[in-house]
Amino acid sequence: MIAAMNARASLMALLLLATCGLAPVWGSTPVMVQVTSPPYCSTVQGDTPIAIAAAGFKTVTVKCWKQGEGFGADSTVGQVTLDAQGQGTIVFPAEEYPHGPITVTLTGQSRTGKDNCYLQLYNQGGVSWNEGLPEDPCQAAGMKLVFADDFNEPLSISSTDPNATYYDHKPPNGWQDFSVHTFTSHSARKSPFAHIDSYLRIRASDKTHSSGLICSIKNDGSGVTASVPCYFECRFLGPNAIGTWPAFWLMTNYMANYEPLRDKTPCDELDIIEAYGGEGPKAPNAGDGYMISPHCWNQGDEGTAIEKKAYEGLHNPIRMHKFGIPSTWFEAFHTYGCKITETDTIYYCDNIEVGRHPTLLLSKQQPLFFMVNLATGGGWPVDLSRYAGLADMYIDFVRVYQGTK
Secondary structure (H helix, E strand, O other), rough: HHHHHHHHHHHHHHHHHHHHOOOOOOOOOOOOOOOEEEEOOOOEEEEEEEEEOOOOOOOEEEEEEEEEOOOEEEEEEEEEEEEEOOEEEHHHHHHHHEEEEEEEEEEEEOOEEEEEEEEEEOOOOEEOOOOOOOOHHHHOOOEEEEEEOOOOOOOOEEOOOOOOOOOOOOOOOOOOOOOOOOHHHHHHOOOOOEEOOOEEEEEEEOOOEEEEEEEOOOOOEHHHHHOOOOOEEEEEEEOOEOOEEEEEEEEOHHHHHHOOOOEEEEOEEEEEEEEEOOOOOOOOOOEEEEEEEEEEEEOHHHHHHHHHHHHHOOOOEEEHHHHHOOOOOOOOOOOEEEOOOOOOOEEEEEEEEEEEEEEEEEHHOOOOOEEEEEEEOOOOOOOOOOHOOHHHHHEEEEEEEEEEO
16 A cells, blocks of 8 residues: 555646646756754744845745734735845744744745745744634534544553554554654654644654654554544644645544455545645645545455546645635645535535545445644655754644434
């Protein structure tokens, strides 16, 4: 399955590469915008000087998504005029921006192209905006809440504890783990997981060569599942760095009938969002796009045909701006949802329908579980060097609803 996932990821990311209109600076000696202070993925509060190094550019524009009605708005912090060495500084007024995880975008542009740097920070001050569990979504009308986690409590993630809320690998035993930065257990010294205020942070790190996944079921198939009709949702902010691969996805509970010797257990997979980070040559060029992908694993020719029809009906990649969603998955938090009924499987972003297809056969018959991960790779090169070898995904909440047939 790992090979299939990597091949699939490469194909989908190729679509993103082919359809994005970014104009990065390409050439033998590319110029880049970099931040020398504060450190990438660090905490800030109050007026924070941002020191910029961008030789080859004369100016750099600094933006950050700002709270407000509806989706909020893209806010220009200011434009920095660089000195002869390409150095400059701007003060970021953190108290005026959302509390918690934020992305500051720094763009250098010249006659030959442009380059973006995405500075991930955690704002310890600022304005609380849409944090935590909202009211029940309208997509779950008539259903009962069966699980919710807004990460206000200490993390409950384990490879071995059957009473933990989450398993930290793809069952069984993580042998299907698929990230270049290895999915690592929470109990390990180099754990990728951290509890920050009311968020779960998953970090990809070059230093520890680790990243992370949480799964709602364990090796024995126990844990959080829901059967049709049901609704799953997750609110998160992902990183846009070369090779990063944040995702929220569902699978039918194959562990109930697992064939350990052959790994041929039939199952469905519903990728609610697979986002691909990176910009430039040989990168997916994320833009405002992400992928939705249904799969019918180990279900023969019939399953292949059903999967193909479902996928073609989704019109990937999903362009957020096309649906009236002004910020991207790496600029601001968004809630990604999936409702599975006897007839249709419907995908949402911020309660806006962005795709649907006929419900897959096993999804009608078997309970589904969820996974959330920050992987790297997926058939694409990985390079976190611009960001000091770090990339963070922040999860605000996960919820699961189930109705009666």
